[in-house]
Amino acid sequence: MANNLLEGKRGVIFGALDEKSIAWKIAERCAEQGAKLTLTNAPVALRFGELDKLAEKLNATIIPADATSEEDLENLFVKSQEILGGKLDFVLHSIGMSLNVRKKRDYTDLNYDYMLKTFDISAISFHKMMQSLWKLDAMAEGGSILALTYIAAQRVFPDYNEMAESKSLLESFARSFGYHWAVKNKVRVNTVSQSPTMTTAGSGVKGFDVFFDYADKMSPLGNASAESCADYCVCLFSDFTRMVTMQNLYNDGGFSNMGMNPALLDL
Numbered sequence: 001m002a003n004n005l006l007e008g009k010r011g012v013i014f015g016a017l018d019e020k021s022i023a024w025k026i027a028e029r030c031a032e033q034g035a036k037l038t039l040t041n042a043p044v045a046l047r048f049g050e051l052d053k054l055a056e057k058l059n060a061t062i063i064p065a066d067a068t069s070e071e072d073l074e075n076l077f078v079k080s081q082e083i084l085g086g087k088l089d090f091v092l093h094s095i096g097m098s099l100n101v102r103k104k105r106d107y108t109d110l111n112y113d114y115m116l117k118t119f120d121i122s123a124i125s126f127h128k129m130m131q132s133l134w135k136l137d138a139m140a141e142g143g144s145i146l147a148l149t150y151i152a153a154q155r156v157f158p159d160y161n162e163m164a165e166s167k168s169l170l171e172s173f174a175r176s177f178g179y180h181w182a183v184k185n186k187v188r189v190n191t192v193s194q195s196p197t198m199t200t201a202g203s204g205v206k207g208f209d210v211f212f213d214y215a216d217k218m219s220p221l222g223n224a225s226a227e228s229c230a231d232y233c234v235c236l237f238s239d240f241t242r243m244v245t246m247q248n249l250y251n252d253g254g255f256s257n258m259g260m261n262p263a264l265l266d267l
């Protein structure tokens with residue numbers, strides 16, 4: 001499927017840790033479609049992840065950045081423009097981490113220092129990223145900014161814990177900052193709400209395997225894979241979606257509009 005939808009475009013991809021990462025598949029697909037990329041992740045993730053392999057394959061430069069550090073973000077976007085040769089056409093935020101989930105704290109017994117750190121990593125980093133791009137005037141006219149999210153922002157999925165509020169905040173930043181970007185230079189800002197996907201972050205959620213099967217049966221098209229998410233993101237980075245902004249868009253096989261699916265009933 002090489003249609004060169006992103007030919008000549010420059011992009012920055014956050015959050016590819018290993019081959020299972022959704023951002024990994026998105027980076028591969030963007031490169032296949034003709035984009036030039038820089039790749040970034042937190043310095044600690046670069047030590048135990050496999051981003052080197054992806055960078056080699058795509059002939060892309062890695063620029064380490066902790067997404068909660070304004071200084072790191074500024075350095076990332078300044079260097080990316082230098083390396084790629086101009087302003088950026090697209091940026092992907094694919095970052096999520098909950099300290100309370102990691103420390104196995106129940107929703108009714110949360111540690112608030114952990115919670116603030118979770119919000120900083122998983123949601124406020126999106127605002128920091130956009131504010132850094134804004135101050136550097138680093139986005140090209142009509143560019144596209146995306147973040148990955150989950151339907152727990154709208155509905156209750158008890159084991160998703162404080163990540164539910166993180167995703168609500170993330171989606172709100174997309175709407176609010178999306179307004180300013182649209183007025184400034186027609187840059188679009190959207191979130192893609194993805195099906196459960198077998199990745200390092202996904203598998204951290206309690207009972208994920210069973211839930212993955214439940215969502216797969218509930219969705220008329222089945223769970224959307226990371227590869228299908230990559231296809232959708234390419235489309236949203238391309239010039240074919242220039243009037244789509246401030247939206248939360250579902251890539252979920254129909255899950256979000258289902259009430260009951262007979263496939264789940266054992267009558």
Ligand SMILES: NC(=O)c1ccc[n+]([C@@H]2O[C@H](COP(=O)([O-])OP(=O)(O)OC[C@H]3O[C@@H](n4cnc5c(N)ncnc54)[C@H](O)[C@@H]3O)[C@@H](O)[C@H]2O)c1
Nearest residue numbers: 015017021022042045067095096148196197199200201202
């Ligand atoms: N896997 C799922 O079921 C699923 C479903 C819907 C949405 N999502 C979202 O997709 C995105 C990507 O997650 P994934 O499932 O590919 O898992 P993943 O574990 O492969 O990716 C999460 C990434 O966040 C990065 N990260 C963590 N802290 C960081 C920091 N301080 N600075 C920079 N990067 C940092 C990690 O290094 C990792 O690369 C997340 O936003 C996640 O919430 C995942």
